[in-house]
Amino acid sequence: DVVMTQSPLSLPVTLGQPASISCRSSQGLVYSDGNTYLNWVHQRPGQSPRRLIYKVSNRDSGVPDRISGSGSGTDFTLKISRVEAEDVGVYYCMQATHWPWTFGQGTKVEIK
Amino acid sequence: QVQLVESGGGLVKPGGSLRLSCALSGFTCNDCYMGWIRQTPGGGLEWLSYIGDRRLYTNYAASVKGRFTTSKDSAKNSLFLQMNSLRADDTAVYYCVTGPQIRDAAYWGQGTLVTVSS
Numbered sequence: 697d698v699v700m701t702q703s704p705l706s707l708p709v710t711l712g713q714p715a716s717i718s719c720r721s722s723q724g725l726v727y728s729d730g731n732t733y734l735n736w737v738h739q740r741p742g743q744s745p746r747r748l749i750y751k752v753s754n755r756d757s758g759v760p761d762r763i764s765g766s767g768s769g770t771d772f773t774l775k776i777s778r779v780e781a782e783d784v785g786v787y788y789c790m791q792a793t794h795w796p797w798t799f800g801q802g803t804k805v806e807i808k
Numbered sequence: 809q810v811q812l813v814e815s816g817g818g819l820v821k822p823g824g825s826l827r828l829s830c831a832l833s834g835f836t837c838n839d840c841y842m843g844w845i846r847q848t849p850g851g852g853l854e855w856l857s858y859i860g861d862r863r864l865y866t867n868y869a870a871s872v873k874g875r876f877t878t879s880k881d882s883a884k885n886s887l888f889l890q891m892n893s894l895r896a897d898d899t900a901v902y903y904c905v906t907g908p909q910i911r912d913a914a915y916w917g918q919g920t921l922v923t924v925s926s
Binding site: 727731733735737744745746747750751756786788790792793795796797798799801802 | 847851852853854855867869870903910911912913914915916917918919
């Protein structure tokens with residue numbers, strides 16, 4: 697199985713400051729159709745996960761542009777340019793190139 | 809607005825069975841795939857299965873293959889998960905997921921809790 701490794705696992709941040717989460721895969725994630733199926737989902741406390749980013753860098757409707765995804769090959773990053781209170785929760789990366797599709801362990805973002 | 813509503817979770821004894829359902833609304837799932845993901849009490853997420861539309865192709869994670877069966881009723885926009893031979897480590901919140909392309913995991917339900925305990 698493809699192992700997704702996130703770091704850090706805990707990320708205390710100050711409101712208004714930037715935050716960055718790394719996600720590394722144990723194999724390359726380019727699928728045979730040329731797409732890279734790397735998604736980011738966000739789970740607020742007490743809620744179900746919600747997708748933020750798909751195919752590495754495509755933001756979902758309603759996701760603010762201060763949140764961005766980037767990367768290629770086996771290294772991917774989620775960045776928040778200015779953290780707001782609504783950004784708290786756990787962020788997971790997920791690959792859907794190689795079955796079984798797998799998730800990272802999650803990164804818990806909290807406000808200092 | 810897309811809504812996925814799971815139901816059927818509950819407390820079941822080890823070795824028992826349970827059938828989960830997921831009702832989809834607000835999204836026309838023509839020729840689309842649907843799948844199941846679970847989240848353990850520790851927070852880990854695991855893709856369990858997905859099912860295609862026209863040919864009803866299915867795929868399963870090794871941890872549930874042979875015990876769980878995914879099916880769907882396209883006319884009713886519904887997805888099902890038949891879970892047999894349940895074990896304590898199947899305890900989790902179960903989410904159904906779909907979207908224009910299943911690999912993008914666009915839409916998630918609110919989840920239903922399954923607890924396997926004697």
